[in-house]
Amino acid sequence: MPLDFRFTEEQDHLRRTVKEFAEKFITPKVFEMEQKEKIPDEIIREMARLGLFGVSIPEEYGGLYLDPITAGVIVEELAKADLSCSTPVLYLVHTAWSYIAQKYGKKEFKEEVLPLAAEGKLWIGIATTEPGAGSDLRSIITTARKEGNEYVVNGEKAFISGVREALKQFEMGGGHLTLVKTDPEKGHRGMTMIFIPIRSQGITIKYEKGWGRKGISWASYKLDNVRVPEKYVIGDEGRGFYIAMEGFDYARALIATVCCAVAKRALEITMDYIKQRKVFGVSIAKFEGVQFPLAEHWARIEAAQLLAYKALWALQMEREGKISRFEVSKTAAEAKMIAVLTAIRAIDDAMRWFGAFGYTEECPLTLAIKAVKSYEWAEGATDIMKIIIAREILGREFLPYR
Amino acid sequence: MNIIVLVKPVPDPKAPVRLKPDGTIDREKVPLTMNLYDKHAVEAALRIKERYGGKVIAISMAPPHAIEILREALAMGVDDAILLSDKRLVGSDTLATSYALSQAILKIGNFDLILCGMESTDGNTGHVGPEVAEFLGIPHTTYVERIEIKNEYVVVKRLVEGGYELLKVKIPALLTITNTANEPRIPTIRDVIKARRKAITVWSVNDIKADPNKIGLFGSPTRILKIEKVVLKRKSKIFSGSDVDKIIESFLAELKKDGISLLR
Secondary structure, eight states: OOOOOOOOHHHHHHHHHHHHHIIIIIGGGHHHHHHHTSOOHHHHHHHHHHTTTSTTSOGGGTOOOOOHHHHHHHHHHHHHHOTTOHHHHHHHHHHHHHHHHHHHSOHHHHHHHHHHHHHTSSEEEEEOOBTTBSSOGGGOOOEEEEETTEEEEEEEEEEEESHHIIIIISTTOEEEEEEEESSGGGGGGGEEEEEEETTSTTEEEEEOOOSSOTTSOEEEEEEEEEEEEGGGEESSTTOHHHHHHHHHHHHHHHHHHHHHHHHHHHHHHHHHHHHHOEETTEEGGGSHHHHHHHHHHHHHHHHHHHHHHHHHHHHHHHHTTSSOHHHHHHHHHHHHHHHHHHHHHHHHHHHHHTGGGGGSTTSHHHHHHHHHHGGGTTTSOHHHHHHHHHHHHHOGGGOTTO | OEEEEEOOEEEOTTSOOOBOTTSSBOGGGSOEEEOHHHHHHHHHHHHHHHHHOOEEEEEEEOOGGGHHHHHHHHHHTOSEEEEEOOGGGTTOOHHHHHHHHHHHHHHHOOOSEEEEESSOTTTOOOOHHHHHHHHHTOOEEEEEEEEEEETTEEEEEEEETTEEEEEEEESSEEEEEOTTSOOOOOOOHHHHHHHHHSOOEEEOTTTTTOOGGGSTTTTOOOOOOOOOOOOOOOOOOOOOOSOHHHHHHHHHHHHHHTTOOOOO
């Protein structure tokens, strides 16, 4: 009987701890974060104290190196406490990409960067998208050419999360694992991943105005002859595309968990309301028109949650060499696709049950829908998730771009 | 400074309460959590340890599944944890509980302070702390907000109605801690993981050499005859008229009748 839906006692204990922290430090600040478009320094400091930035980093570099399911338990509690998703994004992007940094980074890079990252003094993000390439990453035009023991990067990255945080809020800065072309002739096999500190010379930033999850910054930037040391190359030259896909799988599984947690919390808030709100003398929770779709949404979220945890489990199985890369990609794509759509539909209905209040900026559900909507494209668009799933079930010969 | 902290598992106040037919709380079906006030006691103990050195031991008399509450104390930073658990203890009232706990404390031996929450969020009697002190024959002070160690004394700021008392108490002593005393720490992820790896000592009635006649239902003089849900009826009275000053006057007079007077 190997299938077991229970969490370990340690995971339950960690969940309680993160929940206590998030409800105390984050929940009271959610609306403020959205209005001021900033995660308060105190929250980042407390997240760091708790150890939330060391989740993917090996113990030898001062981290905790937790398994993906435990990382998911943590993000679930952050998401329940922060329906705007700003703090979950800060956590999950760093968790997914610091995992990649420790797996593929060179020893000198890891010794320099990872202890700071584990302590929450340095933030690690991801920069793949460009003005002319998002879903179709092989069309990126940012290049890096080697000069001595440095790489010189030129190009532009767009819609990147965590820029201002790395620039100003993390004591030692931070940067993004940046996808560049080192051999443009070779298409996606000519791509390389390089860690580019955001405080490097030659970076010009333009902040974007997002619709939601405004607490965490979102920016596009030009890279003009940005010089980075060779040791910042993550993995082998030419392997960047594959490394990016691996990181996206982890991020997608965590995002699926976030969407389910946000949707469930949104429904819980809604249930408190519909039980008390009366029309025609009865609570609106008694109407089939409300309770039937509520029940359906609840069940669908639970199903999506299981798929999200299956994806996190698959990542762990891959670490143990028990399942293949492709299987992980497929499960993560399934989880993200289902979770995002399920969450959007559930929150959309729940907002309607709130009546006019559901349309105000004071209703926490408006934060939630704006946040989960971002995942229709962030970390891989829903249609790309479908292409990945179709590739695995139909075969590579049916890829639309082949 | 060696400190023993008494911690009690209580039904999670955020979870819905289910009552058994006899009116008592159905503890089997409610998720347990560490009594809120005991968390403040643990925090107080850890701060004393950080300032004056020593060791902190947490002890709980509870069913086996309450061991999680001790893990939370370990994660917060206590050095050791002891679970006093035995079927013969089931049904103990505050007197029998205090007796059993005092026997366990005698077995631990060497201590300077015993701290516990000022009451529990389920029973709310506030009896156990003072009763443990009486069994041990040591002084005790309730509702303590601030603690300072001065040689063989502890100087405490004690919350009383309308103000504070400053008391000097000879060590060893037992203090019950208020929820205004401090802000309990939230452990780090690493602390939690470390706490999971620590062994928790489990003692039975035999280990603490307790008199079987003084524990459990048999050793408990308290009998709960009935538990009733208190229904507070909201009083509503409408003050109306055209003279606002008069309305305010009659409103204040009504408040005064209920013993409420406004400070000027």
